[in-house]
Amino acid sequence: MGVSFLSTSTLPSFLPFGSSHNPKTRYQPRYVTICCTKIKTGVTDDEEEQLRWRRRDVLKCIGVTIALESITSSGSLVETANAADLIERRQRSEFQSQIKGTLYTAIKGKPDLVPSILTLALNDALTYDKATKTGGPNGSIRFSSEISRPENKGLSEALNFIEEAKKEIDSYSKGGPISYADLIQYAAQSATKATFLASAIRKCGGNVEKGNLLYTAYGSNGQWGLFDRQFGRADTQEPDPEGRIPIWEKASVQEMKDKFSAVGLGPRQLAVLSAFIGPDQDATETLLASDPDVAPWVQKYQRSRETVSRTDYEVDLITTFTKLSTFGQKINYEAYTYPRAKIDITKLKL
Known part of the structure; x- marks a missing residue:
């Protein structure tokens, strides 16, 4: 059978390889x-x-x-998915540009707040705990019970600055309100850029136009690419646990080193982030220069800041800041995207 x-x-x-045919x-x-x-x-x-x-x-x-x-x-489905992805990327990029514009203008009007904005971002990020994977740059510092802690003394005005900027940004956001977690880190980015630009202007004898040209030519603006992709942090709904941030002005260098080591950073990162640490950054840097592990890096960045381009200092600062700004965070790469408006073809005039 x-x-x-x-x-x-x-x-x-099936057509043989190299045969003549229309690929479409x-x-x-x-x-x-x-x-x-x-x-x-x-x-x-x-x-x-x-x-x-x-x-x-x-x-x-x-x-x-x-x-x-x-x-x-399935080819048409893949093409559709790719097109949708490109649209979402453009939406996020345009929103980022608007945020940066808002923050640039706001910081320009309150330059004295720059150190506090940097410390606010650092203290929000350094609540990260590697063992439990909790804390980090999650916006918890916005809660009154956390901003009022001793380690956050003097940062209330910086937080008020964030609140005001958030109101303006939310008013034009098409993809929902911006998270505090994102906004605090982006404000620190803008504050950091403001210090870079101010340094370039000083090097040009106070000439703003020449300072802008110098920073454009030698500055580190292009180094922010990875930071800009980490956009979509979620806000926590409760304060982070107490005791995770040292009181910087009272902390010894060893306590600072221990804190940085606990989150995966070392003496190099401690030195480059000295501008973030505590209410008096000059005093912090002087203290760090007394430690044999940190001193070589402090000296390296001091020398770099005296050069025209400041490359070593600025690149290492941006790299370190980018790392700490994502501690423990799961980035939502679809955040702030929104459906495209549908076109009613019946109303089109042909």
């Missing part, structure tokens, strides 16, 4: 007939076994054909 198969299957017409034209299917009726044969058992294997090969071929057809037909 033998079995043959009778069914109709669609097999693609779909392959035209060819139809083959496979019999599926029982027939009587006089074959031996061995021959019957061989027939079974041949039938399995035919079925495998059909499976591959179906898979290939599925891949071919």
Whole structure:
């Protein structure tokens, strides 16, 4: 007893490599007939076994054909997904540009707040605990019970600055309100850029136009690419636990080193972030320069700040700041995106 198969299957017409064809034209299917009726044969058992294997090969071929057809037909879906992804990226990029513009203008009007804004971002981020993977730059510092802690003394005005900026940003956001977690870190980015630009202006004798040209030519603006991609932090709904941030002006260098080590940072990062630490950054840097582990890095960055480009200092600062600004955070890369407005074609004038 033998079995043959009778069914109709669609097999693609495969073109050899290098053949001339239009790549936008779909392959035209060819139809083959496979019999599926029982027939009587006089074959031996061995021959019957061989027939079974041949039938399995035919079925495998059909499976591959179906898979290939599925891949071919899914091309339009992939193109649609890619287009949607590009739209969302553009939406986020445009929103970031608006945020930076708002923050730039606001910080320009209150330059004295720059050190406090930097410390606010650092203290919000350094609540991160590696063991429990809790804390980090999650906006918890906005809660009254946390901003009033001793380590956050003097930062209330910086938080008020964030609140005012948030009201303006939320008023034009099409993708929902910005999180405190994102805004605090972006304010610190803007504050850092403001210090870089101010340094360039000083190097040009106070000439703003020349200072801007100097920073454009030698500045580190392009180093912020990775930081800008980390956009979509979620706000926590409760304060972070107490005791995770040292009282900086009272902390010893060893206590600072221990805190940085606990979150995966070392003497190099401690030195480069000295501008963030405590209410008196000059005093902090002087203290850090007394430690043999930190002193070489303090001296390196002091020398770098005296150069025209300040490359070593600015690049290391941006790299370190980018790292701490994502501690423990799961970035939502769809945050602040929104559905495109649908066009009513019945109202179009042709």
